Amino acid sequence: MSRSYSFFPLGDSAVLIQFESWVSENIHREVTAAARCIEENPFPGFVECIPSFTSVAIYYEFHRINKPDEFDTVYAYICSMLEQRMVADEAEKASAVPDVVEIPVCYGGKHGPDLELVADKNRLTPEEVIRIHSGQDYLIYAIGFAPGFPYVGGIPDTIATPRKKTPRLRIPPGSVGIAGNQTGIYPIETPGGWQLIGRTPLALFRPGAQPPSLLKAGQYIRFRPIETEEYERIREVSLWV
Amino acid sequence: MGLTVIKPGLLVTLQDAGRYGYGRYGISAGGVMDGFAYRVANVLVGNEDGAAVLEITWSGFAVEFQSDMWVAITGGDMSPAIQDTRVPMWRPVYIKAGSVLSFQQRLSGCRAYLAVSGGFEVPMVMDSYSTYLRAEIGGYEGRPLQKGDVLNAHPSRLPRVSSGFPYDEAGTFFTVKWSVSADLYSINDQETVVRVLRGRQYDDFDSSSKLALFRDSFRITPQSDRMGYRLSGPLLRLSQEKEYISEPVSIGTVQVPADGQPIVLMADRQTLGGYPKIAQVASVDVPLIAQLPPGGMIRFKEITLAEAERLYTDYIRELRMTEAMIKLKLKERANIGSSGSELRYGRELRRLPNWQ
Known part of the structure; x- marks a missing residue:
């Protein structure tokens, strides 16, 4: 060293x-x-x-x-x-071989109510936002802020979007958001001002499991776009984890 | 074998020494705010380190005992009483089934601790009994106690007591003649001196802020809780605006957000912080802060790391001596009972833990 x-x-x-x-x-x-x-x-x-x-x-x-x-x-x-x-x-x-964890994300619709807004602000189509957001791997620098919450490397400037002026009182767990040029996944229900573009059916915080966090610092995240059916299917399985 | 909550109070949670080893996953350490009161409470009822206790914030909490139990109440004085008879703190108390113990009025401090002999029986989550309110796990179903909750205790290490002992007039409880010395623990609602080390970014603050930090006093605002104490006082400003990279924090870290008003991080702090750290409270003074109520005044006094370590060493020595004294007293039959009556411990004495 x-x-x-x-x-x-x-x-x-x-x-x-x-x-x-x-x-x-x-x-x-x-x-x-x-x-x-x-x-x-x-x-x-x-x-x-x-x-x-x-x-x-x-x-x-x-x-x-x-x-x-x-x-x-x-x-x-x-x-x-x-x-x-x-x-x-x-x-x-x-x-050391980089350890990449795939995070399936159902973008837009009820799971990502701000996808259109992020697209509009950046003069892109929602499909382009999804392609850019899921088009690179992100290093997890730290887990913090909330149990299992990954702080990851920056997103491309082309999809960066400021936070909402008024934070939402409740963000459902698994929501994938953008704040400035940061992206993140909410592991637990919490208030927050991030622009929500999608949701993963995976549980990031699993208090009964060892370790209790799906992710750890040093790994890479790769977002994989999925449809609603797959979201529901994975969600059913992950409830048993 | 339990206690039933009659009145839930403001915020009463099950806590232990904290949840360690999971900080890298963003999981807060949590645990009791006042580690001193916690340890003494457990030792007073013969519990091992790490047993779960109730942390009772402010007054207004009441529980009914479903069975006879040894308990100890330490920390801030919330006037614990059974049927208007004051229950003494900082000593073992034997409470009869059917009694209602209530915490009626805050006299000093702001958190009382109730330990029962054997320790409260709740599932361990990630190696700890502590209630993690934000994640809604641990303790009693991950939440503050509510009316009607029933708490059970593990088997006691202290002997059962039969009739013929010096109960209070109503026959609801009795206590021993000795207690932990009150000088060990003086809670003061006036201005409290809190000893701190310089924080990692102390030198990034401008000279008048550095001066004001140790010269002026700070008021504890009502926006203070188990996560952190928000203070109000002179504005603390950086000599130049700067963005900081989030880094790990600790209990007692004093960080300063952009509004210039410091926050002292406490038990339920997040693991990382992105604000500049102007100071770090010496471990020995963390329990002091934990007992200061909103409106209380703090004055920071700078000490060196070597002094903080010496204070910590002394504190541990004092705590161990206190523990040894308590263990000795628990073994001395003659000291149980306020009129010289003896407890016939008999063989049960040997069930007391083997203290080193």
């Missing part, structure tokens, strides 16, 4: 490892690799890693850390343990 990272204390029970200050797929690979190194070789008192766009936070149970005397602070000791673990396997990182 390159040494282009720095440590910051996130209070007295977590360390933030910051890579660069701009978002890129290469930097995110460093984030994912660091989280994996630490999770595969946890130190006593380690709680969890939360990876994000350009950084990863490592949480620990302060009272379970036995700090050797040569370190002034528990934080310094944790940093040294993290440094030891972040030994890199560049070859492995480069050869």
Whole structure:
């Protein structure tokens, strides 16, 4: 692993490892690799890693850390343990096959009430919006905001659309939306201002399953347009998951 | 073997120490707001770490006991009482079946904790009993308690008590003579000093904001809840406008949205935050904030990371000593009963957990 990272204390029970200050797929690979190194070789008192766009936070149970005397602070000791673990396997990182998760989406109609609006604003037909939205893979930089919600890379400017001025009070789970040049999928029912262009029948948040999220940071999403019949068929199956 | 909710109160939820290991999936840690009151409540009734308790926000909650039970009430003082007889806090209390325990009026703090011996029996969801309100999972059917809900408890580790013990006049409950010292826990509705570290983006704020952060006081607004405490005070401004990339946050992270008014993130915080972080509350002072009501005043005091760690070390030592004392008291027969009566623990004593 390159040494282009720095440590910051996130209070007295977590360390933030910051890579660069701009978002890129290469930097995110460093984030994912660091989280994996630490999770595969946890130190006593380690709680969890939360990876994000350009950084990863490592949480620990302060009272379970036995700090050797040569370190002034528990934080310094944790940093040294993290440094030891972040030994890199560049070859492995480069050869890692991207993990692509297909998300079937029923665009437009009752599942995507704002598809026409997004098309109009961008002077496109709804079919063109669907083709552009589903025409590329999106890296998942982080899961956050809500359980199972993927923060993914930007959509092409040709379909970017500002948020609604007045947010909807209820957005059904599985709704696929656009806000500016971001796209996302709502895992749970929540209020929100995104322009809704479609809906997936897959459950992104599955509290009974292990892991409880369909998606994880570092994977890629590929949207696949489906018709209503297929939506209903998949939905019936996914209710049992 | 249970409790029936008579009055639901403002917001009463089942909580434990929190849901960890799932932050990478966007799942909030949750758990109790006041970890100190929580731990002490469980130890007072012989529970292991991690048992589920009720977090009772403000007053107005009442439950009826369906069976005799050891309980402990800690945290903020909501005047717990049975038939107008005050039930003492911070100690084990034995409550007879048929009694109604109500939390009548807020006297200090804003969250009380009710632990029952054995711990409340609810399904574990993602390794935790905590109620995750936003996702509607965990705790009691993923929601705050409602009138008529019945809560069951796991088997108690403390002995059953037969008749002949020093109950109150109405014969509904009795308590031990000792309690956890109140000095350990002073909740103050006046201006409270909260110790913080500089946040990661502290230096991005302009010099007058950096000064004001530690000089002026901040009021807790009514828009404060288990997710975060919204404060109002001097405007905190960046020296230049900047967009920040969302990054992980922690309990006690103080972030500043564009309106310049800080938010202290609490138990139900989201896992990532996109606002600049001006400060980070030292872990030892998180329970203090958890007990401050809307309208309460906060003044931030800067400490170093080394000081925060020293405070944390002292806090843990104090907590362990308190726990050891309680465990000892629970084993001392003579200390049960307010007029020197003994509990005949007999063989049951050995069922007490094996504390290290």
